Amino acid sequence: MRLKLKDQRVRFYIGDIRDRDSVDQAMRGVDLAFHAAALKQVPSCEFFPMQALLTNVVGSHNIVESAINHQIESLVCLSTDKAVLPVNAMGMTKGLMEKVAQAAARGLSDSDTKISSVRYGNVMYSRGSVIPLFINQIKQGQPLTVTDPDMTRFLLSLRSAIDLVLFAFENARQGDIFVRKAPASTVQDLAQALKNLFRSDVPIEVIGTRHAEKLFETLTTAGELVRAEDMGDYLRVFMDDRDLNYAKYFTEGQQEENTLEDYTSHNTRRLTVPEIEELLLSLPDVQRELQLAGQR
Numbered sequence: 001m002r003l004k005l006k007d008q009r010v011r012f013y014i015g016d017i018r019d020r021d022s023v024d025q026a027m028r029g030v031d032l033a034f035h036a037a038a039l040k041q042v043p044s045c046e047f048f049p050m051q052a053l054l055t056n057v058v059g060s061h062n063i064v065e066s067a068i069n070h071q072i073e074s075l076v077c078l079s080t081d082k083a084v085l086p087v088n089a090m091g092m093t094k095g096l097m098e099k100v101a102q103a104a105a106r107g108l109s110d111s112d113t114k115i116s117s118v119r120y121g122n123v124m125y126s127r128g129s130v131i132p133l134f135i136n137q138i139k140q141g142q143p144l145t146v147t148d149p150d151m152t153r154f155l156l157s158l159r160s161a162i163d164l165v166l167f168a169f170e171n172a173r174q175g176d177i178f179v180r181k182a183p184a185s186t187v188q189d190l191a192q193a194l195k196n197l198f199r200s201d202v203p204i205e206v207i208g209t210r211h212a213e214k215l216f217e218t219l220t221t222a223g224e225l226v227r228a229e230d231m232g233d234y235l236r237v238f239m240d241d242r243d244l245n246y247a248k249y250f251t252e253g254q255q256e257e258n259t260l261e262d263y264t265s266h267n268t269r270r271l272t273v274p275e276i277e278e279l280l281l282s283l284p285d286v287q288r289e290l291q292l293a294g295q296r
């Protein structure tokens, strides 16, 4: 990266977020930090849950503590829809990261480091994800390996994910979780949209779900929506800052919770195949692949 960027404004450190000293070194003189370091692949975290715990939880704790100690202005921690009602080690450890961030935020005032988290769904064409895999399969003339045709995922571009982080820096209050609203598609429709764009007639082969995968993802639970603010393209979920004085809960309990529904990739706006094609066409990586394949 250093050789590729060749930019005086960028400084590189060798270190590991599991190692507090190396985090402290990088945090000196910093105003804003976004925490994107993670073990993020679902199957590998299933096989090495302790490694996921060390990076995603212990490492995140190091970042949070170091940011506070260095009195930086704002820290945004990157989370995922898989952290909500989690079923896999990746999601569970990311969920714990959110808890670590909020537990620290509870002890801070507004003039201290602002600590917030952001949640989003699948970033289209991210490394190791299904879109580059399907494109590769099309290029090789192989069948598209669909896990479960009815499985849905929230889809968003890298640009929208970055915009969410910037939005959090600008709007964060202590302990907030920001959610980017997004449409979703089934994996079957995604595969079909790619086949259409590449004018390919490879078959679609159903291979069954992988380790600890969900049929659909949840970006915000009904319980969270009760304390959420609708900000257009975004939702702000306020931190539950009640204290451990349980007696209060009985008088201040929230009735509304029962009437709301979780916000999921099954009940968000479902993209049609032409709409998925349009979204795919807006991605520079897909444009490049289509050009290489002589389709644009």
Ligand SMILES: O=c1ccn([C@@H]2O[C@H](COP(=O)(O)OP(=O)(O)O[C@H]3O[C@H](CO)[C@@H](O)[C@H](O)[C@H]3O)[C@@H](O)[C@H]2O)c(=O)[nH]1
Residues within 6 Å of the ligand: 040, 041, 042, 080, 081, 082, 120, 121, 122, 123, 128, 129, 130, 131, 133, 145, 146, 147, 148, 151, 152, 153, 187, 209, 210, 213, 217
């Ligand atoms: O050969 C394959 C591989 C995947 N899928 C499906 O495609 C969808 C997306 O899979 P993938 O691109 O591997 O992403 P996820 O497993 O959903 O996880 C990604 O998206 C998350 C947000 O939900 C991020 O947190 C993770 O880091 C990121 O890897 C899922 O429904 C998979 O079942 C297939 O149908 N065939």
